[in-house]
Ligand SMILES: Nc1nc2c(c(=O)[nH]1)N(C=O)[C@@H](CNc1ccc(C(=O)N[C@@H](CCC(=O)O)C(=O)O)cc1)CN2
């Protein structure tokens with residue numbers, strides 16, 4: 001079992017690249033996800049880069065349910081991300097790490113649901129991210145938000161080595177469906 005996070009990240013990114021190159025699956029919105037969406041609440045989604053799973057169908061389901069959308073805005077590794085209001089189809093600007101981001105003049109919003117990109121996950125809903133702590137810090141700031149990871153099923157490994165600051169997810173959605181503990 002690989003225990004150090006940088007080595008795990010490299011292995012999982014390679015697995016993800018291979019899977020995305022060969023597969024034409026899409027991430028669809030599971031019923032249990034749609035049922036939890038409430039009109040007027042704010043859902044943070046993300047714009048996928050490279051071989052990341054695409055959350056567009058989840059964001060579209062949220063918009064159809066009357067939710068407001070937001071996207072993360074990142075300046076660099078050190079600064080925390082901020083969630084800015086955004087609507088499907090609204091223009092994006094180039095950001096660091098090849099990201100496409102919302103207009104920086106958009107208002108900052110507090111998300112009720114955070115759709116979270118990830119590099120790896122395990123069945124206990126631990127996640128491994130990019131290593132900058134951007135989502136770990138967002139989870140600490142918005143501790144009441146519903147934390148939903150979005151990934152390809154091949155990104156699952158038996159156990160993610162968790163550090164004390166790692167906050168587990170409430171649910172993970174892959175092309176195979178939603179993994180969650182119903183009580184959360
Ligand atoms: N699509 C997307 N948006 C996101 C994230 C993400 O992981 N994916 N973030 C998550 O925190 C935040 C941005 N933070 C990031 C921090 C580090 C790297 C990074 O080190 N990227 C690597 C390449 C990664 C790869 O090949 O998958 C690099 O640029 O070398 C990327 C994003 C917010 N927005």
Ligand SMILES: Nc1ncnc2c1ncn2[C@@H]1O[C@H](COP(=O)(O)OP(=O)(O)OP(=O)(O)O)[C@@H](O)[C@H]1O
Pocket residue numbers: 005127128129130131132133134135136137140163165166
């Ligand atoms: N709540 C927090 N406040 C400040 N720094 C934090 C917090 N949580 C994590 N960090 C910092 O973020 C860095 C990255 O952590 P880690 O390698 O666990 O990220 P990750 O699991 O890849 O997740 P992420 O997607 O959030 O980057 C660590 O240096 C850690 O100290």
